[in-house]
Amino acid sequence: MFQTLQDKLYLNFIKDDRYMYLVNGFITTIKIALLAILVGLIFGFIIAIIRSAYDMNKDQQRNTISAKLLSLANAICQLYLTILRGTPVVLQLLIIYFVIFADINVNKTFAAICAFGFNSAAYVAEIVRGGIMSIDRGQLEAGRSIGFSYAKTMLYIILPQAVKNVLPALGNEFIVLIKETSVAGYIAIEDLTKGGDIIRSRTYDAFFPLIAAGLIYLAVVLILSKGITIFERRLRASER
Amino acid sequence: MSADTIIKVKNLQKYFGKNGNIQTKALDDVNIEINRGDVVVVVGPSGSGKSTFLRCLNLLEMPTGGTITFEGTDITDPKNNINKQRMKMGMVFQQFNLFPHMTILKNLTIGPTKLLKKSKAEAEKYAMELLERVGLADRAGSYPNQLSGGQKQRIAIVRALCMQPDVMLFDEPTSALDPEMVGEVLDVMKALARQNMTMICVTHEMGFAREVGNRVIFMENGKILEENTPAEFFENPKSPRLKEFLNKIL
Numbered sequence: 001m002f003q004t005l006q007d008k009l010y011l012n013f014i015k016d017d018r019y020m021y022l023v024n025g026f027i028t029t030i031k032i033a034l035l036a037i038l039v040g041l042i043f044g045f046i047i048a049i050i051r052s053a054y055d056m057n058k059d060q061q062r063n064t065i066s067a068k069l070l071s072l073a074n075a076i077c078q079l080y081l082t083i084l085r086g087t088p089v090v091l092q093l094l095i096i097y098f099v100i101f102a103d104i105n106v107n108k109t110f111a112a113i114c115a116f117g118f119n120s121a122a123y124v125a126e127i128v129r130g131g132i133m134s135i136d137r138g139q140l141e142a143g144r145s146i147g148f149s150y151a152k153t154m155l156y157i158i159l160p161q162a163v164k165n166v167l168p169a170l171g172n173e174f175i176v177l178i179k180e181t182s183v184a185g186y187i188a189i190e191d192l193t194k195g196g197d198i199i200r201s202r203t204y205d206a207f208f209p210l211i212a213a214g215l216i217y218l219a220v221v222l223i224l225s226k227g228i229t230i231f232e233r234r235l236r237a238s239e240r
Numbered sequence: 241m242s243a244d245t246i247i248k249v250k251n252l253q254k255y256f257g258k259n260g261n262i263q264t265k266a267l268d269d270v271n272i273e274i275n276r277g278d279v280v281v282v283v284g285p286s287g288s289g290k291s292t293f294l295r296c297l298n299l300l301e302m303p304t305g306g307t308i309t310f311e312g313t314d315i316t317d318p319k320n321n322i323n324k325q326r327m328k329m330g331m332v333f334q335q336f337n338l339f340p341h342m343t344i345l346k347n348l349t350i351g352p353t354k355l356l357k358k359s360k361a362e363a364e365k366y367a368m369e370l371l372e373r374v375g376l377a378d379r380a381g382s383y384p385n386q387l388s389g390g391q392k393q394r395i396a397i398v399r400a401l402c403m404q405p406d407v408m409l410f411d412e413p414t415s416a417l418d419p420e421m422v423g424e425v426l427d428v429m430k431a432l433a434r435q436n437m438t439m440i441c442v443t444h445e446m447g448f449a450r451e452v453g454n455r456v457i458f459m460e461n462g463k464i465l466e467e468n469t470p471a472e473f474f475e476n477p478k479s480p481r482l483k484e485f486l487n488k489i490l
């Protein structure tokens with residue numbers, strides 16, 4: 001029994017340096033997730049700021065060009081959110097790689113970063129918008145009454161408070177994203193999940209490589225969750 | 241318009257409701273001229289449009305009709321950039337609205353440094369002087385949530401003053417305070433009036449109106465129904481509605 005366990009571990013991980021599939025897969029997964037969340041944060045914030053600017057100003061709007069532009073931008077953002085949140089991320093990944101980037105020879109990882117990043121942006125946008133809208137309207141009025149423009153009031157007064165409130169939710173979004181990248185294998189990227197699967201196809205043993213991949217995901221997620229919990233506790237302590 | 245007119249309001253109207261679908265007529269043809277050094281106290285029943293009037297003066301509410309001229313500029317002109325005039329109009333809110341993520345000193349200096357382009361040192365020096373005057377210099381490093389309501393409101397007044405405004409707008413600055421803290425805020429406002437600050441105050445503090453106001457305005461249903469000096473206003477009310485109102489509150 002003990003002997004067979006050792007044999008299996010040897011077969012699945014040591015022989016031909018098979019553990020490297022998991023190591024390289026892990027690096028790829030983290031690379032895609034980190035860059036995708038960066039894309040998601042950038043586009044998510046832009047969308048959230050446009051959407052909340054529209055919501056906060058619609059009752060004050062005069063019929064100016066900028067009001068019309070804002071209304072148009074808001075409609076585009078809404079369409080974006082509807083599509084990105086209403087279709088499966090795997091499908092978005094396939095469409096980006098095989099349709100949108102069909103004629104341009106791009107790196108698969110780049111396509112995956114775009115797909116997961118743009119998808120994540122939709123979720124980040126709604127988290128951040130929620131954070132902005134949860135700040136008391138009096139803050140906006142106080143900023144504006146001093147003479148700050150809407151943009152500067154956002155920058156100095158609303159966003160710092162909103163971001164602080166939504167940091168835990170953004171952390172959770174990152175965790176979700178890491179797990180979501182496990183479908184990157186659909187465009188033949190050798191991420192962590194695919195790495196485990198490749199070992200399985202070499203050794204004809206499903207249990208060890210897949211469980212090992214699962215444990216690595218779990219460890220990353222648990223460490224991040226713990227970090228978020230500690231951070232949340234600190235936030236609450238600083239508020240009193 | 242006389243030389244010392246600072247604000248001139250003409251035919252001011254404000255409707256609330258969606259796209260012409262009138263739901264509330266909050267202001268109905270309000271006309272008034274305010275001179276430098278005036279301390280105008282605005283009173284009236286709940287829902288009469290006092291806050292709306294005050295908030296229209298710095299365009300926190302966009303008027304539906306009429307014009308507001310501030311220091312010679314028509315601020316209701318769509319081409320006007322209101323941020324310039326807002327720097328000259330301090331506003332104090334019922335709910336204080338201090339910035340909770342900044343220290344008191346930062347609350348006071350963010351406007352002057354970012355908008356008036358003062359140096360940090362210069363802005364802090366001025367802020368500390370004003371803090372000294374309201375007796376809160378020792379709280380410069382505190383955060384708003386470490387202060388009492390009365391302290392917060394005194395800071396809010398100082399925050400507006402740090403912009404060196406030409407007029408101060410107060411919307412029920414003492415209504416959210418525990419009774420024992422009302423006095424400390426009113427004292428700051430009285431001191432300000434004595435320094436000839438132009439002030440427009442919506443308040444239920446009739447003692448304040450009598451003591452430091454030079455004009456008292458009674459609003460009802462979005463209109464200015466009566467205006468007088470404090471003595472005449474309280475001793476000799478003319479409209480029956482004002483008599484009724486004064487009977488209820490005095």
Ligand SMILES: Nc1ncnc2c1ncn2[C@@H]1O[C@H](COP(=O)(O)OP(=O)(O)OP(=O)(O)O)[C@@H](O)[C@H]1O
Pocket residue numbers: 256257264265266284285286287288289290291292293
């Ligand atoms: N944002 C708004 N949307 C719709 N109606 C509003 C809005 N703000 C005020 N109103 C309405 O306009 C009218 C005037 O309100 P306003 O707040 O100016 O009264 P007020 O005199 O300040 O009352 P209070 O003494 O209770 O503060 C009221 O009928 C009120 O319901």
Ligand SMILES: [Mg+2]
Pocket residue numbers: 290291292412
């Ligand atoms: Mg009011």
